Amino acid sequence: MRRRKKFSVPGKYLFACLAFGCILLMGVSFITGYSGEPVNTAAGYLFVPIQRGLNYAGGWLREKTDNFASLQEAQNLNEELQAQVDQLITENSQLQQDRYELSELRALYELDESYEEYEKVAARIIGKDAGNWFSTFIIDKGAKDGIAVNMNVMAGSGLVGIVTKVGDNWAQVRSIIDDTSNVSATVLSTSDYCFVQGDLKLMNEGVIHITELRTEEGAISKGDKVLTSHISEKYQEGILIGYVDELVLDSNNLTYSGTLTPAVDFEHLHTVLVITDLKQTAD
Amino acid sequence: MRRKLVVFLLIILSFVLQNTVFKTLALASVSPNLLLVLTASVGLMRGEKEGVLTGFFSGLLLDIFYGRILGFYALVYLFIGYGNGKFHRLFSDEDIKLPMVWIAFSDLAYGLLIYFFQFMFRRKFEFRYYFLHIIVPELIYTIVVMLVFYQVIRKLNRWLEKWDPDKNTGPGGLLHSGTPVLDRFDNMKEL
Numbered sequence: 079m080r081r082r083k084k085f086s087v088p089g090k091y092l093f094a095c096l097a098f099g100c101i102l103l104m105g106v107s108f109i110t111g112y113s114g115e116p117v118n119t120a121a122g123y124l125f126v127p128i129q130r131g132l133n134y135a136g137g138w139l140r141e142k143t144d145n146f147a148s149l150q151e152a153q154n155l156n157e158e159l160q161a162q163v164d165q166l167i168t169e170n171s172q173l174q175q176d177r178y179e180l181s182e183l184r185a186l187y188e189l190d191e192s193y194e195e196y197e198k199v200a201a202r203i204i205g206k207d208a209g210n211w212f213s214t215f216i217i218d219k220g221a222k223d224g225i226a227v228n229m230n231v232m233a234g235s236g237l238v239g240i241v242t243k244v245g246d247n248w249a250q251v252r253s254i255i256d257d258t259s260n261v262s263a264t265v266l267s268t269s270d271y272c273f274v275q276g277d278l279k280l281m282n283e284g285v286i287h288i289t290e291l292r293t294e295e296g297a298i299s300k301g302d303k304v305l306t307s308h309i310s311e312k313y314q315e316g317i318l319i320g321y322v323d324e325l326v327l328d329s330n331n332l333t334y335s336g337t338l339t340p341a342v343d344f345e346h347l348h349t350v351l352v353i354t355d356l357k358q359t360a361d
Numbered sequence: 362m363r364r365k366l367v368v369f370l371l372i373i374l375s376f377v378l379q380n381t382v383f384k385t386l387a388l389a390s391v392s393p394n395l396l397l398v399l400t401a402s403v404g405l406m407r408g409e410k411e412g413v414l415t416g417f418f419s420g421l422l423l424d425i426f427y428g429r430i431l432g433f434y435a436l437v438y439l440f441i442g443y444g445n446g447k448f449h450r451l452f453s454d455e456d457i458k459l460p461m462v463w464i465a466f467s468d469l470a471y472g473l474l475i476y477f478f479q480f481m482f483r484r485k486f487e488f489r490y491y492f493l494h495i496i497v498p499e500l501i502y503t504i505v506v507m508l509v510f511y512q513v514i515r516k517l518n519r520w521l522e523k524w525d526p527d528k529n530t531g532p533g534g535l536l537h538s539g540t541p542v543l544d545r546f547d548n549m550k551e552l
Contacts, residue, residue, distance in 0.1 A: 089409030093443045096417050100439060103432035114431050121425045125377070132381050140385075205380035207427045210391045210495050211475050214427050216380075242429075250426065258429075258483070278480075279490055282390055 113243050122220065122245035129204040130218055137348070196314060198232070198351040199223055204248070211278065213256040217350060220247045228312050230353045236341025237261070237306060237317045238350050249352075254319065255281050255344055263288075263319055264307035268297050271307055274319055274338060284345075285323055285337040292333050298322055304338055314357050364521050368403060368415055371514065375399045376422050383506075391498040393506040394468060396423065400438050401467045402514045404445030405452045405460055412449075416442025437474050441467045454519070460511055461504060468503050472496035 106112055201217035219225050221244050231238040231251050239259065243250035254261055259276035272291035280286055288304065302322045306313040318341045325336035375395035383392040396419040404412025420438030424431050445463055452459065476491050485491075 087410075089413060089443070089446060092410055093413045093439065096413060096439055097436060100417075100420075100432040100436035104430050104436070107431040112431070114425065117421075118425055121422065125373070125426070128373070128377050129381060132377060136381065136385065205377075205426065206384040208376065208380040208392075208396070208423055209394070209427065209475065210499050211479060212427070216426055248426075257480070257485070278485075278495070279487065282494070 115245075118243065118245035118248075122248045126204065126218060126245075126248050129216075130202070133202065133204045133218075196353040196355050199225065199354055200349060200351055201225075201249075202349050203347060211257070213253045213276065213281065213344070214242070214250055215253065215347075216248050216250055217352070218248060219352065220245045220249045222246050224354050225249045225352055226354075226356065228356060230306075230312075230314050230317065230357075232317060232351045232353065233342045233347055233349070235318050237313070237319045238342050238344075238347065240312060241352065251350070253344060255286050255340065257281075261313055261319065262307045262310035263304050265291070265293070265298055265322065266303040266305055268293055268302075270298070271309065272304070272334075274304065280337060285339055286320070287335065288322065288325070288338040289335040290333045291325065291335065295327075298325060298334075300324065310357070312357055314353060314355065363524055367517055367521060368411070369418075371399055371517070372396070372415065372419055372422065376419070380426070388502060389494075389498055391495065391502055393503040394471065394499060395506065395510060396420075396438065397441060397468055397471055398464055398503060398507045398510050399514065400442045401445040401464045402460060402511055404442045405448060405463060406514070406518050407446075408449040409443055409446030412442030412444075412446035413439055414442070416440070433478070437471060440474075441471060444470075454515065457508075457511065461507065464507050464511075465500055465504055468500045469496065472499060 107114070199219055201219040201223075203215050204218045206215045207213060217231075225241060225244055227241055227244055229241045231240060231253075237254055239251045239253035239256070241249050242252045252259055254274060254276055256276040257278040259274075261274045263272050263274045264270065265272065270291055270293040273289045275287040275289060277287050291298075300322055304319045304322060306315060306317045306319060308315040320338045320340040320342075323337040323339050325334045327333075328335055375398075379392070379395045383395065386392065400412060400416040400419050403415040416438035417435055420433075420435035423434040423438075428434055445467060448459070448463060472492075472495065476488065476496070480491065481488075
């Protein structure tokens with residue numbers, strides 16, 4: 079079967095060629111931001127169905143095991159929750175009253191309420207970063223479903239991250255706990271600006287960095303809400319990021335930095351919502 | 362070409378398992394590096410050229426789905442495949458200690474490369490922390506998984522040798538490292 083060839087490429091030349099190719103590719107993709115769309119699409123059609131299938135099987139298994147483990151737990155919880163429900167009903171009526179007041183006031187101030195009505199697409203996480211250094215994941219929705227780079231990703235009521243790469247039927251999301259993530263944010267109670275940065279080191283403790291917070295001493299307390307700010311270029315305004323954990327005055331005596339507990343449980347994240355409205359920026 | 366198909370399927374399998382199943386089996390938020398085990402094993406069993414190709418495609422896959430810039434992981438895995446291929450001559454089918462040591466070294470090199478290029482360049486200098494909490498746990502976990510995964514690769518290698526024997530090479534040899542690349546691509550078409 080095998081025909082004889084006149085020459086054979088020794089391993090080292092093959093290695094040199096491919097290494098050179100890689101470096102070239104890195105240069106090109108670094109400078110032009112090219113992410114290899116045709117390859118992304120091809121790879122997507124090969125891998126997404128497999129990953130989706132495996133994920134489905136995993137989900138089913140998890141559900142079954144969870145069912146057994148949590149039955150007893152659920153019964154105990156049920157009693158506790160019943161008590162909580164009663165309490166919440168009272169609170170809820172109070173809040174409804176407040177809400178009515180709020181909408182009245184908003185109308186008064188002619189506040190733009192558009193950020194409450196973002197268009198969203200639900201997606202399933204089908205794979206998490208294969209390495210241990212970064213926190214990116216891939217979802218089973220892509221360009222075909224109207225997803226584009228820089229769209230914000232949420233889960234529940236909190237911010238998860240941002241779309242960084244798109245294939246036809248998949249997209250890569252960089253979460254806010256990723257070491258390279260940096261979100262411009264604002265503290266709800268005082269409207270002070272700050273930055274929220276992911277950190278591999280803090281990731282294991284379930285918190286992320288909050289930096290360059292300019293505020294007066296004692297104005298912000300533990301548990302205050304931190305939202306995405308309107309000065310951010312890529313993130314929509316007013317999405318909950320998390321709650322202030324602790325703050326320390328920086329050595330420059332001007333700004334505070336510390337930690338923040340994200341609103342989203344990144345350990346048990348299975349589905350996300352992608353906001354398909356892109357932030358409008360003046361270019 | 363049967364061998365190529367098997368390696369191709371192994372790459373797919375490793376990648377898929379690595380970013381799904383093993384992510385849920387993560388210990389201390391660290392999961393093993395199957396693609397590295399595969400790349401290093403193929404390099405050891407088959408020599409430089411196949412190591413290089415396996416590494417290249419494994420890395421490219423990571424670049425596509427999880428990379429920031431295209432080509433970085435491909436280059437890292439390329440080096441791992443090539444480096445392990447260099448030790449093909451010392452490889453013996455029976456011995457698992459040598460592959461274990463080389464895969465451990467490969468994972469260490471992989472960790473250091475990622476730290477150096479992706480973290481130190483961003484002025485994250487707490488090397489001690491990253492070494493003790495990411496690199497070493499990953500290495501240990503990878504070696505534990507390797508003890509099983511390597512047997513599978515070795516079984517497949519032996520099985521393939523039966524189909525496609527090549528008298529010119531030693532115990533690990535089949536498409537020995539001197540096989541022309543062009544020939545392989547020709548075979549690919551026949552698939």
